[in-house]
Amino acid sequence: MKRTMGETVNRIQDAPALRQEQGLARRQASGVADGMGRRAVLRRLVGAGVLTTGGWWGVGAAFGGEGEGWLARHPWIGAWIEKDGWDPKWLEGLLSPLEPDPKVLYLMDHQTEAKPYHEYRALVLNWRRISSGRTLLRRHRSLLAEVEGYYRVPPEFVVALWGLESDFGNNMGRFSILRTLYTLAAHYPRRADYFRSELREFLLLCREEGWDPRQPKGSYAGAMGQVQMMPGSLRRYAVDFNRDGHRDVIRDVQDVLGSIASFLHGHGWCAEGALVQRLDETPELAGLVSSSSGVRRPWREWRELGVVWPEERAEPGAEESLSLIVLEERDGPRYYMTFMNFWVITRWNRSNRFAMVVCEFARELSRMEKACAQGVFRG
Numbered sequence: 001m002k003r004t005m006g007e008t009v010n011r012i013q014d015a016p017a018l019r020q021e022q023g024l025a026r027r028q029a030s031g032v033a034d035g036m037g038r039r040a041v042l043r044r045l046v047g048a049g050v051l052t053t054g055g056w057w058g059v060g061a062a063f064g065g066e067g068e069g070w071l072a073r074h075p076w077i078g079a080w081i082e083k084d085g086w087d088p089k090w091l092e093g094l095l096s097p098l099e100p101d102p103k104v105l106y107l108m109d110h111q112t113e114a115k116p117y118h119e120y121r122a123l124v125l126n127w128r129r130i131s132s133g134r135t136l137l138r139r140h141r142s143l144l145a146e147v148e149g150y151y152r153v154p155p156e157f158v159v160a161l162w163g164l165e166s167d168f169g170n171n172m173g174r175f176s177i178l179r180t181l182y183t184l185a186a187h188y189p190r191r192a193d194y195f196r197s198e199l200r201e202f203l204l205l206c207r208e209e210g211w212d213p214r215q216p217k218g219s220y221a222g223a224m225g226q227v228q229m230m231p232g233s234l235r236r237y238a239v240d241f242n243r244d245g246h247r248d249v250i251r252d253v254q255d256v257l258g259s260i261a262s263f264l265h266g267h268g269w270c271a272e273g274a275l276v277q278r279l280d281e282t283p284e285l286a287g288l289v290s291s292s293s294g295v296r297r298p299w300r301e302w303r304e305l306g307v308v309w310p311e312e313r314a315e316p317g318a319e320e321s322l323s324l325i326v327l328e329e330r331d332g333p334r335y336y337m338t339f340m341n342f343w344v345i346t347r348w349n350r351s352n353r354f355a356m357v358v359c360e361f362a363r364e365l366s367r368m369e370k371a372c373a374q375g376v377f378r379g
């Protein structure tokens with residue numbers, strides 16, 4: 001995850017094609033081509049290698065001069081200039097040509113996690129993914145044991161998140177991170193503050209890693225790499241687990257698995273901690289459901305409200321903080337008490353449905369490993 005993201009994009013041009021492109025760019029710059037503005041000509045010159053500007057972080061000098069007042073119309077961007085030391089012309093040159101991506105805006109309001117739980121689970125947790133997870137759990141057993149020893153996060157949860165987020169690195173997304181985050185920062189009012197922060201984090205990450213910000217691809221929400229973390233989380237929790245000097249969550253499995261565990265550990269994962277407990281349905285539960293997994297009460301308060309713990313399970317401590325959630329199954333609602341570790345998973349993705357699928361995936365991987373160890377099945 002160091003130097004250029006161009007290494008992963010494979011932009012290969014042969015010498016004759018490059019000379020042809022450079023010649024066209026020169027003719028356009030001298031006025032031979034009609035209908036091309038100064039800004040477009042300069043971009044073509046830079047792209048063809050005719051004009052050099054000292055790297056992507058100096059390109060703003062070439063692109064400045066048009067659209068005066070653009071930064072004034074985007075004061076949230078202008079505030080970064082003094083705070084982060086950006087060149088105003090470079091920042092304007094990078095962001096002002098961007099157009100909102102309508103597909104990003106559509107997908108943000110039609111997320112898979114919004115489906116009823118039984119439909120969502122069927123979409124993301126299939127036998128192929130579970131089987132792949134088991135294979136990779138066994139293949140990386142030693143590495144996962146090392147990760148667990150350092151971060152105290154069980155291997156099955158690391159692998160479950162890896163599989164659900166990027167299909168074990170097979171689907172890291174095809175959206176331009178720059179355009180996606182700008183679209184959501186400027187044209188998605190409901191969460192504009194969050195995505196403005198993530199756009200800033202992305203630009204800082206690119207500067208730290210030496211990337212061209214136009215290159216990285218990811219999800220329609222701006223998540224990146226095999227871990228599908230947002231830029232701010234990458235800056236805080238991605239780790240160089242193999243100690244090669246780079247935090248590479250694009251290609252390096254050691255850094256990928258270490259970074260997943262680092263995130264969970266950093267949000268308070270409790271080794272050997274509980275996750276969820278299904279409750280027997282009673283009439284009062286519907287009116288007690290927490291508004292989010294972050295709204296928690298001590299168990300003694302839930303008990304006073306009439307919540308009954310299953311007899312076959314040991315009750316939590318009176319002061320243990322719990323949340324009550326409901327998930328939609330085909331036969332009706334199911335109610336669960338969730339513990340601290342469940343809340344930690346929702347720091348990765350705020351959806352209770354997502355967090356429960358992680359738990360079910362991890363539980364299935366653990367069950368399969370135990371069955372294999374006992375000789376119940378092989379392969």
